[in-house]
Amino acid sequence: PPSADDLAEEMEDVDFEDEGTEEPDAEAWESEDDEGVEDGMEAQDDSEVTFSLHSDSVFCVSLDPKTNTLAVTGGEDDKAFVWRVSDGELLFECSGHKDSVTCAGFSHDSVFVATGDMSGLIKVWRVDAKEEVWSFEVGDLEWMEWHPQAHVLLAGTADGNTWMWKIPSGDCKTFQGPACPATCGRILPDGKRAVVGYEDGTMRIWDLKQGTSLHVLKGQDGHQDPLTCVASNKDGSLIMTGSVDCHAKLINSATGKVVCVFKMESVTPKVPISEGEEAESNSVESLGFCNVMPLAAVGYLDGTLAIYDLSTQSLRHKCQHESGIVQLLWEESSAVVYTCSLDGAVRLWDARSGKMISEYRGHSAEILDFAVNKDASIVVTTSGDHQAKVFCVQRPDR
Numbered sequence: 001p002p003s004a005d006d007l008a009e010e011m012e013d014v015d016f017e018d019e020g021t022e023e024p025d026a027e028a029w030e031s032e033d034d035e036g037v038e039d040g041m042e043a044q045d046d047s048e049v050t051f052s053l054h055s056d057s058v059f060c061v062s063l064d065p066k067t068n069t070l071a072v073t074g075g076e077d078d079k080a081f082v083w084r085v086s087d088g089e090l091l092f093e094c095s096g097h098k099d100s101v102t103c104a105g106f107s108h109d110s111v112f113v114a115t116g117d118m119s120g121l122i123k124v125w126r127v128d129a130k131e132e133v134w135s136f137e138v139g140d141l142e143w144m145e146w147h148p149q150a151h152v153l154l155a156g157t158a159d160g161n162t163w164m165w166k167i168p169s170g171d172c173k174t175f176q177g178p179a180c181p182a183t184c185g186r187i188l189p190d191g192k193r194a195v196v197g198y199e200d201g202t203m204r205i206w207d208l209k210q211g212t213s214l215h216v217l218k219g220q221d222g223h224q225d226p227l228t229c230v231a232s233n234k235d236g237s238l239i240m241t242g243s244v245d246c247h248a249k250l251i252n253s254a255t256g257k258v259v260c261v262f263k264m265e266s267v268t269p270k271v272p273i274s275e276g277e278e279a280e281s282n283s284v285e286s287l288g289f290c291n292v293m294p295l296a297a298v299g300y301l302d303g304t305l306a307i308y309d310l311s312t313q314s315l316r317h318k319c320q321h322e323s324g325i326v327q328l329l330w331e332e333s334s335a336v337v338y339t340c341s342l343d344g345a346v347r348l349w350d351a352r353s354g355k356m357i358s359e360y361r362g363h364s365a366e367i368l369d370f371a372v373n374k375d376a377s378i379v380v381t382t383s384g385d386h387q388a389k390v391f392c393v394q395r396p397d398r
Contacts, residue, residue, distance in 0.1 A: 045362035047389035048378075049088045053081055058382035059102050060369045066110035068373040070127070071380050073388045074101025080115040082127065085373075085380060085390055092130040097121060103144035107151055112167055114153055116144045122155060124167050133168040142181050149191045156182030162196050164208060175206050175213070183227050188236040188253060195239050195253070197227025203241055205256060215256025223247060225283075233289040238310070240296055242284030248298045250310070260313045264300055286327045290335050295351050297337045299325030305339055307351045317354025321347070326367060331376045338379065340367035346379055346391065360391045 056076035063085070064070040070091065074080040080094035080101045094101075094115045103116035112133070116122040120138040125131060140158035147154070151167045160177040162185060180199040187194045193214065194206045201223035205215040225244035232239050232253065239251040248262040264282065286299040294310040303321035305328065308314065323342040330337055335351040344363040349356055365384035372379050372393075379391045 043364075045389075046360045047362040047381075047391050049085065049390040050362075051081070051083055051088045051388040051390075052386070053083075053090060054079060054386050054388070056386055057365075057368065057384045058386065058388050059100060060104050061371050061380050061382045061388060062105040063371045063373055063380060064106040064110040064113075064127070065108055065374075066106075068375075068378075070106070070110070071371070071388065071390075072104040072106065072113050072115065073382055074104040074115055074117075075382075075386075076100045078117065080104050082113055082125075082130075085378065088390070091127075092125070094123060094125055094132075096123060096132070096135075103141060103155070105144065105146055107146050107167070108148055112146075112151060114144060114146065114167075116141045116155060120157060122153070124153070126168075134165075134170055136165065136170065136172075138163055140181075142183050143185050145185060145187055147187055147191055148189060154185060154187060154194060156185045156196060158182075160198065162194065162206065173208075173211055175204075175211060177204060178202060181226075184230050186230045186232060186239075188232050188239075189234065190236050193236075193253070195230050195232065195241075197223075197230050197241055197243075199226040201225055201227065201243065201245070203227060203230070203251075205239075205253060217249075217251065217256060217258070221249075221258050223249070228284055229286050231288045234291050238289065240287050240289065240298075242287045242298060244281075244283040246282050246284060246300070248284055248287055248296075248308075250296070250313075262296075262298060262306070262308050262313075262315070264298075264304065264306065285325050288328055288330050288337075290330050290337075290351060292333060293335050293351070295335060297328050297330065297351065299328040299339055301325070303341065305337065305349060307337070307349075307354060317351070319349050319354055319356065323366075327369060329370070329372050331372065332374055334376070336376070338370070338372055340370045340381060342366040344383065344385075346370060346381060348393070348395075358394065360393075362389050362391070363387065 054075040058075040060074045072082045078097045082091045097117040099117040099119035101117050114124045120141045124134040142156045144155040156162045158181040162175040164173045185196040197203045202218040204213045223243035229242040239253045241249045246264045250259040282302045296308045298306045301324045305319040307317040309316045328339045337349045346360045348358045363383040370381040382388045
């Protein structure tokens with residue numbers, strides 16, 4: 001196989017084509033029409049770059065892990081694009097999808113990019129050659145993730161299966177779950193196990209090599225409602241699962257035992273509910289572990305960002321958003337949490353104090369996904385306004 005240096009050189013060829021030193025023409029990337037701007041989403045735009053080639057909502061984004069210079073986005077227009085973060089320049093289109101592209105990501109070394117649509121068509125492209133090298137059809141796609149150390153792709157489907165392929169050979173293994181959708185999944189950092197959550201509230205830890213389930217959490221140990229998200233800490237010793245039941249469970253990955261349960265009210269009446277009105281339902285939408293302190297963050301549909309202290313297993317801070325949280329991410333090497341929400345803003349929070357550090361706006365609709373680069377200098381967002389945007393993170397505290 002090519003050495004890391006060769007790969008690095010290949011990537012450099014891709015990324016740093018000499019474009020001259022002109023400032024990219026930001027205006028050319030702005031979309032002309034302001035249709036669909038929701039009331040209250042004013043025209044403030046803090047972004048540096050806007051990518052406007054999608055013609056419908058943009059559902060997903062990933063950055064290439066090796067250089068953080070490329071983004072892949074997928075959308076409701078059945079399209080996925082690989083483009084340069086610095087100026088929004090299109091590298092290539094991942095064509096041929098038949099349904100909304102809801103999953104997209106680069107392999108650990110940025111050699112391949114995978115795109116998956118809702119109908120279950122998954123395609124893999126070689127980034128430097130800009131060409132498709134593999135494609136496969138499964139049942140309706142729920143999630144997709146690359147292996148952290150190998151050219152291996154995992155995906156979960158609505159029939160309860162989790163698939164694993166070697167890329168580009170296509171050698172394949174399946175892990176059969178219960179007869180309900182495999183709603184979320186994550187490969188653990190050791191690369192040997194994966195944790196998968198299901199619509200029936202159960203969770204399994206799979207041995208990827210043997211194809212066997214090491215632990216099954218169900219009943220009291222599982223959730224009462226479908227799982228929505230799962231995460232692990234840096235060494236993979238702890239797993240956290242989130243569900244529509246508003247509980248976040250902390251699990252020891254070696255024993256499969258529940259360490260503790262963080263509970264939030266599943267119904268949050270903001271105002272007294274008059275008769276015949278439904279209370280707004282709540283659920284866990286996203287969660288993650290801090291790499292540098294024993295903290296975890298959980299984001300809820302009612303707009304609550306909860307910071308939990310893992311050493312005392314207690315709630316440390318509640319950071320309130322005006323509208324629902326879609327996703328959260330921790331900075332790689334600090335106690336800063338990023339959130340994106342249905343009001344179209346990205347916010348940075350100091351998890352130690354619970355205070356907001358900064359806020360970035362520019363979308364005229366909800367943010368549906370976002371990614372942060374390794375040194376936490378840029379955030380790339382995707383939105384229901386048909387655009388992806390790149391924000392430069394200004395951090396006076398660094």
